[in-house]
Amino acid sequence: MRRRSKNRIWLLWAILCVAAPVLAQPPRGPLVVSPQINADKTVTFRYLAPQANEVKLSGQFEKAPVAMTKGEQGIWSVTVGPIKLDIYPYSFQVDGVTVMDPANVAFFPNERFKASLVDVPGDTPLVHAMKNVPHGSINYEYYPSLEGTTGSLVVYTPAGYDQNPATKYPVYYLISGTTDTEETFFKVGKTNLILDNLIAEGKAKPMIIVMPYGNIAARVAEQKGGTKPADPTVRDGADAVKRANDFATDLVSRVIPYVEKNYRTFANRENRAIGGFSRGGGQTLRTAFSNMDKFAWVCAYSSYLSPDEMERSYKPLVTNPDNTNKQLKLLWVSVGSDDFLYKGTVEFIDYLKARKVNYKSLITDGGHTWMNVKHYVAETTPLLFR
Amino acid sequence: MRRRSKNRIWLLWAILCVAAPVLAQPPRGPLVVSPQINADKTVTFRYLAPQANEVKLSGQFEKAPVAMTKGEQGIWSVTVGPIKLDIYPYSFQVDGVTVMDPANVAFFPNERFKASLVDVPGDTPLVHAMKNVPHGSINYEYYPSLEGTTGSLVVYTPAGYDQNPATKYPVYYLISGTTDTEETFFKVGKTNLILDNLIAEGKAKPMIIVMPYGNIAARVAEQKGGTKPADPTVRDGADAVKRANDFATDLVSRVIPYVEKNYRTFANRENRAIGGFSRGGGQTLRTAFSNMDKFAWVCAYSSYLSPDEMERSYKPLVTNPDNTNKQLKLLWVSVGSDDFLYKGTVEFIDYLKARKVNYKSLITDGGHTWMNVKHYVAETTPLLFR
Numbered sequence: 001m002r003r004r005s006k007n008r009i010w011l012l013w014a015i016l017c018v019a020a021p022v023l024a025q026p027p028r029g030p031l032v033v034s035p036q037i038n039a040d041k042t043v044t045f046r047y048l049a050p051q052a053n054e055v056k057l058s059g060q061f062e063k064a065p066v067a068m069t070k071g072e073q074g075i076w077s078v079t080v081g082p083i084k085l086d087i088y089p090y091s092f093q094v095d096g097v098t099v100m101d102p103a104n105v106a107f108f109p110n111e112r113f114k115a116s117l118v119d120v121p122g123d124t125p126l127v128h129a130m131k132n133v134p135h136g137s138i139n140y141e142y143y144p145s146l147e148g149t150t151g152s153l154v155v156y157t158p159a160g161y162d163q164n165p166a167t168k169y170p171v172y173y174l175i176s177g178t179t180d181t182e183e184t185f186f187k188v189g190k191t192n193l194i195l196d197n198l199i200a201e202g203k204a205k206p207m208i209i210v211m212p213y214g215n216i217a218a219r220v221a222e223q224k225g226g227t228k229p230a231d232p233t234v235r236d237g238a239d240a241v242k243r244a245n246d247f248a249t250d251l252v253s254r255v256i257p258y259v260e261k262n263y264r265t266f267a268n269r270e271n272r273a274i275g276g277f278s279r280g281g282g283q284t285l286r287t288a289f290s291n292m293d294k295f296a297w298v299c300a301y302s303s304y305l306s307p308d309e310m311e312r313s314y315k316p317l318v319t320n321p322d323n324t325n326k327q328l329k330l331l332w333v334s335v336g337s338d339d340f341l342y343k344g345t346v347e348f349i350d351y352l353k354a355r356k357v358n359y360k361s362l363i364t365d366g367g368h369t370w371m372n373v374k375h376y377v378a379e380t381t382p383l384l385f386r
Numbered sequence: 387m388r389r390r391s392k393n394r395i396w397l398l399w400a401i402l403c404v405a406a407p408v409l410a411q412p413p414r415g416p417l418v419v420s421p422q423i424n425a426d427k428t429v430t431f432r433y434l435a436p437q438a439n440e441v442k443l444s445g446q447f448e449k450a451p452v453a454m455t456k457g458e459q460g461i462w463s464v465t466v467g468p469i470k471l472d473i474y475p476y477s478f479q480v481d482g483v484t485v486m487d488p489a490n491v492a493f494f495p496n497e498r499f500k501a502s503l504v505d506v507p508g509d510t511p512l513v514h515a516m517k518n519v520p521h522g523s524i525n526y527e528y529y530p531s532l533e534g535t536t537g538s539l540v541v542y543t544p545a546g547y548d549q550n551p552a553t554k555y556p557v558y559y560l561i562s563g564t565t566d567t568e569e570t571f572f573k574v575g576k577t578n579l580i581l582d583n584l585i586a587e588g589k590a591k592p593m594i595i596v597m598p599y600g601n602i603a604a605r606v607a608e609q610k611g612g613t614k615p616a617d618p619t620v621r622d623g624a625d626a627v628k629r630a631n632d633f634a635t636d637l638v639s640r641v642i643p644y645v646e647k648n649y650r651t652f653a654n655r656e657n658r659a660i661g662g663f664s665r666g667g668g669q670t671l672r673t674a675f676s677n678m679d680k681f682a683w684v685c686a687y688s689s690y691l692s693p694d695e696m697e698r699s700y701k702p703l704v705t706n707p708d709n710t711n712k713q714l715k716l717l718w719v720s721v722g723s724d725d726f727l728y729k730g731t732v733e734f735i736d737y738l739k740a741r742k743v744n745y746k747s748l749i750t751d752g753g754h755t756w757m758n759v760k761h762y763v764a765e766t767t768p769l770l771f772r
Contacts, residue, residue, distance in 0.1 A: 051482045094483045096437045100500050102484075105567055107493065114486050114500075130528070130536055138526035140572075142516070150516055162648055165551055181491055186526075262548055 030073050034103040035090075035118045041082035043118060047092045047101065050074025058098070059090030059118070060369055068092075085122040086371045087190065089115040109183040111215075117188060125197075127378045128190035133200035134159030138192050143258035146216060146250050149223040153255065154182045155263070156192045156209040158199055168264045170271035170385040171208045172297075173251065174377075175280030182213040188370045194378050204381045207273075210259050214280055216250045217243040248287040252294060270329070273384045275299030277373045278341075289314045292327050297384050299332040301376040302339050302368050304348035318355040325358045330383055334362035334376045341368060416459050420489040421476075421504045427468035429504060433478045433487065436460025444484070445476030445504070446755055454478075471508040472757045473576065475501040495569040497601075503574065511583075513764045514576035519586035520545030524578050529644035532602060532636050535609040539641065540568045541649070542578045542595040544585055554650045556657035556771040557594045558683075559637065560763075561666030568599040571763075574756045580764050590767045593659075596645050600666055602636045603629040634673040638680060656715070659770045661685030663759045664727075675700045678713050683770050685718040687762040688725050688754050690734035707742040716769055720748035720762045727754060 034046040045057050047068065055076040056065040061083040068076040076092075089108045092099050098114070100107060106117040125131050136158040145151030158169065174191065176184040185191045191209055198204035213219060260267045274295045276284040281303025288298040289305075290313075310318060317324045331352070335345040342363075352359045362379060366372045420432040431443050433454065441462040442451040447469040454462040462478075475494045478485050484500070486493060492503040511517050522544040531537030544555065560577065562570040571577045577595055584590035599605060646653045660681045662670040667689025674684040675691075676699075696704060703710045717738070721731040728749075738745045748765060752758045 049483065095481050097435065097480045097483045097485060098488075099483060099485050102498065102500055105495060105497055109491060111491055112488065114488055132534075132536075135528040135536075140524035140526075140578075142521040148518075150518075150521075192526075 030075065032075060032103045034077075034101050037118075037120055038079070041085065041120060042079050043081055043083060043120060044077060044079040045090070045092075045101070045118075046075050046077045046103070047094065047099075048073070048075050049094050052076065052094050054093075054095055056093040057090060058093055060088045060371070061086075061090075065093055081120075083120060085120050085126055087117055087119045087128065087188070087374070088371065089188070090118055091115045106187075108188050109181040110179050111181065112179040127197060128193050128374050129197070130193055131197055131200070133196055135196050136161065136192055136199075138186055141258075141262070143254060145220070145254050146246060147220050147224060149220050151216070151219065151250065151254065152182050152213055153259075154186050154211040155259070156186075156195060156211070157263070158206040158208070159196065160206070161208075161264075165264075168266050169206055169208045170273070171210055171259060171263075171265050172273040172275065172381065172384060173210050173212065173255070173295075175212060175214055175274075175276030175283050177276075177278030177280055178214070180214065180277075180280075182211050184370075185209075185211045189373055189377060191377055194374065195381060198378065198381060205385045207381070207385060208259070208263055208265060210255065212251060212255055214247060214276075214283060215243060217246040220246065244283070244286065247283050248290060251287055252291055256294070269294055269296045269327075271296075271385060273297030273299065273330075275301065275332070275377075275380065276303070277301040277370075277376075278303055278368065286313075289317055292317075292324075296327065296329045298328060298330065299376070299380045300334075301373055302335050302341055302345070304333065304335075304341065304345045306344065307347065307351045310348075310351060318357060321356040321358075325356075328358065329386075330380075331357065331359040332361070332380050332383070333359055334364065334372075334379070336364050336366040336368065336372050338365070338367040339372075416461065418461060418489045420463075420487050423504075423506055424465070427471065427506055428465050429467050429469060429506060430463060430465040431476070431478075431487070431504075432461050432463040432489070433480065433485075434459070434461050435480050438462065438480050440479075440481055442479040443476060444479055446474045446757070447472075447476075451479055467506075469506055471506050471512055473503055473505045473514065473574070473760070474757065475574070476504055477501045492573075494574050495567040496565050497567065498565040513583060514579050514760055515583070516579055517583055517586070519582055521582050522547065522578055522585075524572055527644075527648070529640060531606070531640050532632060533606050533610060535606050537602070537605065537636065537640065538568050538599055539645075540572050540597040541645070542572075542581060542597070543649070544592040544594070545582065546592070547594075547650075551650075554652050555592055555594045556659070557596055557645060557649075557651050558659040558661065558767065558770060559596050559598065559641070559681075561598060561600055561660075561662030561669050563662075563664030563666055564600070566600065566663075566666075568597050570756075571595075571597045571759075575759055575763060577763055580760060581767060584764065584767060591771045593767070593771060594645070594649055594651060596641065598637060598641055600633060600662075600669060601629060603632040606632065630669070630672065633669050634676060637673055638677055642680070655680055655682045655713075657682075657771060659683030659685065659716075661687065661718070661766065662689070663687040663756075663762075664689055664754065672699075675703055678703075678710075682713065682715045684714060684716060685762070685766045686720075687759055688721050688727055688731070690719065690721075690727065690731045692730065693733065693737045696734075696737060704741040704743060707744075711742075711744045714744065715772075716766075717743065717745040718747070718766050718769070719745055720750065720758075720765070722750050722752040722754065722758045724751070724753040725758075 032046050032048045036044040055068040058065045068078040070076050100114045101116040104116045108115040139155040141153045142150050272295045274284050281300040285305050288295045349361050418432050418434045422430040441454040444451045454464040456462050486500050487502040490502045494501040525541040527539045528536050658681045660670050667686040671691050674681045735747050
C-alpha cells in the first residue's frame, strides 16, 4: 500500500507540476468528459468553471450560443440535438471569454481563433469516418521557400505509396481558407480519411494531396524580420497585392519543384489539380488562370472571381473558350445556398456560362463552413485525373 | 475602387461567418500581435479582452502568474524577461479562465489542459532551432491496435530517407508524458528539428523515431464503447493495471510489427531504443525490463522505478547484473534538481549502482518540464546505436 499511495501522490504531483503553470482550474479537479455523444445523437458538453458566472456553448450546429447550466463540482453542462451527423467546430464562452474545450484534444488550427471539434458519427460511417480500410500517411514537410525562408507543407500519400516504389501518382494542391493553416485540411477537413475511403471503394484514383500554407508573404516577413504576419484579412494596399502574388510564385516555383523532387509524381499539367476553400479558392482560380501550363484540374470551393477581375486579368481565357475548354479537364465551382458568397458565386457561374467556358457547379445547403468543404472534397476528388 | 471595397467587405464577412460561431471577441477587432520577441530577448504578450476585469500571463518562464495591463482597444499586455532562451508553454488567465493565445498558432497537445508555446530564439541557434540543414519528415500513421481498434503514431524519418530506398535505419521508440498525446514530442519537444541538427552535424546517427500515444486502454475503451478515456492520472485499481499492461502489449505486438513492415528498419534489439518522459519514462522502464529481447537502449527522462518494484518485478535483472550489462548498451536516467521526482530518481540511480547495473545519469537544473526533455533528447540521441 505504501508504494501505491506514493505512486498516486507523485502522479498527481506530476499533473500538478506540469499543468499548474498553465492551468487555472485545479489539476486535481474531477475528470470532465466532454463532448459526450449520446445514443440518440444528442451531444452533452461539459466545462469545469467553479468561479464562472455564465458559461455558453458556441457551435456551428447552433445558430446562436446556448446557455449552459452549473452543476455539481462547478461543472457546467448542456445537451444539444439530436444534431445532423458531421464534424463541427465549437467553443465555450466563459463570462464572455472564448475557450477551447480542455477535455477535448481535437482542435481547429487557425491564426485568429481557437476552437475544438466534435465528431457526431453515423451508424453508417460518414465519408470522413475512420474505417477499417488501408490508410494513407500524412507527412509534415519543410521546403525551401521564397527569399531563403523555410516553408511548411502537409502532404497526404495514399495507402501503398511506400510499398510500391515504382508507382507514380498525380498531385492535388489543396489550399485552406483565410487565417487557416497548412494543418486545417488535415485536422478539420479530414481529407486523408475521405481519400482513404474513396480510394478503398475505387471511387477516387490514388493521388498525392499537398496542403500548403496560404499566407506566404506573412511567413517570409516573420522569418526575415522577426515580425509577426500582417493582417491577412486586409485586402487593399501593396502588402495585400504582395501576398496574393507571393502565394502563386511560391506554389509554382518552390512547392511544386520540391514535391516533384521528393515524391513520385507525374510531373505534367494533366496530373496536377489545384483547389481551395474561401481565400484558398480565390488563390486557386488566380494561380490556375495565370499558369494554364501547370494545372488541368481546378476546384473552387465557396469562392469565385468577379466578372470584372476575369475581364481585366484573364481576358484570353474567356475570349477563346474553345482553347480554354481543351486545356481545363475540370473547372469546378460549388457553394452553399446560405453562404454569404452564394450570390457572387452564382454570378461567376453565370459569367462562365455566358462566356461558353465549360464548368461543373454544385449548389448545396449550408453556409461557409468546413462541413461543406468536406462534402465538396468528397464530390470532386472522384472526378480528378480521369 | 468598387471591386476593392467589395473584396474588402466579403473578406471581412468571410472571417465573420467562419469565425463568429467560435469567437467571443469581434473578428473585425484589431490584429493582436502576440507573442512578440523583442531584440533584448524580453517578450511582449497581448490579449484582446475589452470586457475583462483581470488578465494574467501564466508561463513556465515565471514562478507565478504575471498581471497584464489593459491598454487601447481593450488589448491587455505585459512584457517579461529577458528570459532564458528556450521554448515555453504559456496561457492567459482571463477573469480566472485559462485560455490559449488566440494570436498564436503554436500549441501544446494535451488531454487535460490547453497552452500556447513561445519560442525565444538564440542569436546562435539553439539545439531545436530550425536551421538551413536537410530536414527529415514527420509522418502521421494509423496502425491496427489492440481489440480491432485503430491507433495513431507520429513517425520521424531522417533527411534522405526517401532518396535512399536501399538504406535501413535503427528505431527509437519515444513516449510522451501523462495526459500528453502522440503529437507532444513533435509539437513541444521539437524532436524532429533536434535530430535534423544533430544528424547534419554528424553527432547523431540517422534514425527513425516512433512516437506512440501513451494511454492505449483509454483509446480502446473510447473506440469500442464510445465512452471517453478513464482518468489517466488515477494509478490504482484494475483499470490502471490494464492501462500499464496494454501499453507494453500494444507497443511490442502491434506498433513494432507495423513500423518494421512499413519502414525500412533493422529489426533486432541492437537497433531498437526506447525512451520516455514522466509516465512515458515509467512505461519505458517497465516495457524494456519486461522485453529484454526487444530493446538494447533505454532512456528514462524525469522518471524512475522504485527499488521495491525493481525487486518485485525485475529481480533477474539485478541478481545477474553482468548479464544485464551485456544486454543493455545504454541505461540512461536524467532528472532536474528542481524536479519533484528528483529524490526518487536519485534513489533509483543509487539502487542501480548498489546492484552493479551499468547506467549513465545526468542531473540538470530545472524541473519536470519539456525544456528539460528537449535537453535530454539532445544528450541521449547521439549515444544511441553506436
